[in-house]
Amino acid sequence: MQHRSARLLIVYYPAMDHLQSPLHISFAQKSDAGHKPENQDTVGARLPDGNLLTTKGIAIAIADGVSSSKAAREASQTAIAGFLNDYYATPDTWSTQQSAMRVIQALNSSLWGRSQNSIYGEGYLTTFSALILKGASAFIFHVGDTRVYRLRDQHLELLTRDHTQRIDKHTTHLSRAMGADPYLEVDMHSLELHAGDLFILTSDGIHEAMPPQELRQLAINQRNRLEVLVDQALQLALYHQSDDNLSIQAVSIENLGTAGQDDTLQVLSRLPFPPVLSPGQILDGLRIKKILHESTRSQVYLVEDDQKNLLAMKTPSELFLDDPAYIERFVMEAWIGARIHSPGVVRVMAAPESRSCLYYLTEYIPGPTLAQLLKERGILSIVDAVELIESLLRGIRAFHRKETLHQDLKPDNIVVGARGPVIVDFGSCWVASVQEAGAPIARDHILGTLDYSAPEYRYGATPGTASDQFSLAVLLYEMLTGKLPYGTGYSKAMDLKSFQRLAYIPAMKHNPLVPYWLDKALEKALSINPNHRYTALSEWLQDLKRPNPLWLTPRAQPLLERDPLKAWKVIAISGWICALVALLWRG
Template sequence: MTLRLAIGQHSEAGRKPLNQDFHGVAQPTDAQRRSRGIALAIADGISTSAVSQIASAAAVRGFLEDYYGTAESWTVRRAAHCVLAATNGWLHAQSQRGDGRFNADRGHVCTFSALVFKGREVHLLHVGDTRVYRVHANALEQLSQDHRVRVDGQTYLGRALGVSPHVEIDHACLPVEVGETFLLASDGAYEHLDATTVQATLTQHGTDLQAAAQALVSTALARGSEDNVTVMLARVESLPRAIAPLLNRDDLRLPPRLSPRQEFEGYRVVRELFTGPRSQVVLAVNAQAREWVLKLPSAELAGNARELDRFTSEEWVARRVDSPHVIKAAPAERRREFLFTAMEYVPGQTLAQWMTDHPAPSLDEVRQIVEQIARGLQALHRKEMLHQDLRPENVMISRQGTVVLIDLASAHVAGLSEGHGDARPLELAGTLQYTAPEYFTGAGGSPVSELFSLAVLTYQMLTGALPYGLQVPQVRGERDLHQLQYVPLRARRPDLPEWLDRVLKKALQPQAARRQQALSEFMHDLYVPGPEFMKRDRTPLQERHPLLFWRGLTVVFGVATVVLLGLRVSGR
């Protein structure tokens, strides 16, 4: 099942010489429908401006065109807000060049409402006093809020596109069902329509929503509307049952096991790098003699659609992130017969091997690696993606010293996960000892969760151990977070500065809200620690160095025991 809508829309100038309303519906491709959904929008220019019809047309056209040009990995909210912020900035700039510079009522100003249907949900974007309703049997449920201000008995528009350089856009996300109908209308229409009229008109025209929209516009004009009148109707005809896979693998076969010198899909196998129960990884060269890593699913995954979808996601994600610190996908030069992924080959060593070779690295060596990992994560986060499996084996250090994140199969893509209820990254996808505690409590992941994982790696590079040992995977609820015992960095590396321990302890806080709130903040603290980290530590020795505390206490008890025994003997 796919997402399908029935649409009806109509607009008339009415008694006014010029129609300053504008409306439209996108016609997305099948791929765009899966990743971006179906969008429709309406705008109403203010009557005091001679150019507001330009504003309303630009707002609707700009939204319907530019929204589908945003990153497929973005959520509807982020994509829509970016597009509308750019539109608002352009409209305000046009106003500043004309009569609207000193009087906003004469500028490029309009109200705006849009619906974006994606998956089994609908997103509402709104600013101004156009309205969006959900039609029920005996009522119209208003989903949008009128941004009007009442002053001295007069009503003014409180918020609209083009009024100021920045605008606040209302956003709401609602579940939808097959058969539901939504109504978008300008004030010239809704002020003269009621639930009974709308329902009767829909009943009269049945499946012909275009005729129903025209009839509603005619009714509003007949009832005395003196403004432009615009009505849009959208009825949900079908919904997808589940999230669509990133790639269509229906016509792809599972590959055979490959051997050295074998020709496969335009590549020649050089040697096997890894083999396991779920996949085979080989080094291969293409026609240009460039080396690539091919990952092939094993026959055991034949009936596991979920794992095969995750398998194909790695290449999809890699193609949409441009960073020297994130693995790149091979160019798609030919149609494939078999299911596999082709990623760049990074000659060098994993971070796990580097740590074995550098058991006590300097702070500067570690910072250089951590900074590059952070840049790779930031590139993913800008696309609203989470790596979710940050561990030493998934970090490559090239022979030139470039750090590259590999294995994107566990990545969470926000824009592709939404549309079917809770789209938060809740699943435990990575290696448990590097996973942030909020995954175990059910709160789900975020970029701050990846900051925690990066801090675990930083601590491990410096000490060869984990800051909480194996305690974190045992967390099951919020109460367990308070039982986690952080082992101070200086208990294992007393040569390192005290401020570094405080920086890492903050990044490794069990409660996400108590950590640094951005990777950039964490990196700044690693290089330029602020006053909160430089103050003299008054924390009790038992908390700062529990191992040293208990060792010292044991020595004291031992000495005291010897002294007491000596006194007892001498007393005899």
């Protein structure tokens, strides 16, 4: 059975236009039963356009049903059809690895379950290899003894390893297959693409029959005629007396998937910056009611549509007219916000008319920002502060479920409305799929506000979900004390040594009502080393709401920690006393 590529229905997101991938390939595939009565191999590919090409890439996959099973053909078809459908249905913010591995594990569980429940004792087992081409990278996911090769220049390299065990000279046993175990170990790796690369995926009916040198020479000779390549591969396998099903796919990289800088800037500059607006003005059918917030980076207005609905409009600052990195980040804000769904996150709204300039709309949430609330009320009660953090945790979890980091949690970006605290800004977000797609323009690496951002952003470690945890902990510390956990020196630190010289200031010092166990939960979440923080936000919340047994009783703090100067004085005096005693003893 042969499966040709299919076109996908594309949902259009204008905010992604500047990242449209120019990835271009040539592709051919062929599958044949060979000398067997039934073809138990399945091949398939999806070559999308538009935003899916940018966020998901091109997926090519091959599967070889385990012939000892009566359900081999159905297993391979299920694996290929399920993967090519479900991979593109995963959130477009997810990384390639997250999307592919979730789908592969789900398909494995389904096949394994069918094997266990089969009244005829059939095993739904298949090998599986997938190649995903995205931006300037290739991602390979592999189980079993199907193979992926790459021809670069004149060198043919095998990129996968066969999961087989040799029984004797003529017999091998498949040691890993989809559907064989409830949890599947998958080989996954990524590599950089070069224009001119040729990838070849084969079932064992091809590569077990053809000598490696013959496959290499065929690939070199026919690299520009892929239909001829796959046809001749089948003929040569039969010539070498292959007695198995025959399947092969060939894909040549014609153009890499990273947009050029000139094209990107042209797309980003399609919409002009709006002028500074005043109450009473009308823009695209929206009446400006008042200015909610303005800074050197943006303006936020309260606007009213023709149905009298109140909305918030965010516009870019004219100070950044010639800054492509700023413009890219601004146009991506609405795209990111539209993908995060939580009562704790502001909703992005559609514009009532076509936009004449650059801005985006969100729901309007009446209420003070957390910064205004703290200024008016001072420190909050422990109950109120923990309740606010619990609500914010739910909002941040919505970001993390979409493989998105907020990266700029601070009091000014949180509005305390009727439904609780709401995160209202997406200007510094990191999105896994967008990061993978790359960009032809330089992006800012240090984002957010220094007092609230995690230290790893500045000393070069890899940020992660623990980075947002750190920022939330700073917010809680400030709500309880009105201070910052490392004092004024924190915002000045820019390297690891500077951060290591800082000492956590117990919240109890500023607010005696903070219990010891709560202070320790804060200290852990505020660790300079992200590996020392909580592994999950739920664990931190549990320690905030009820005492961790490890921290019920305050331990005596060593003198060196409580008063370093006094401790060193004691050590010095003790040293002199010991020296004096030694002299007297000798005398």
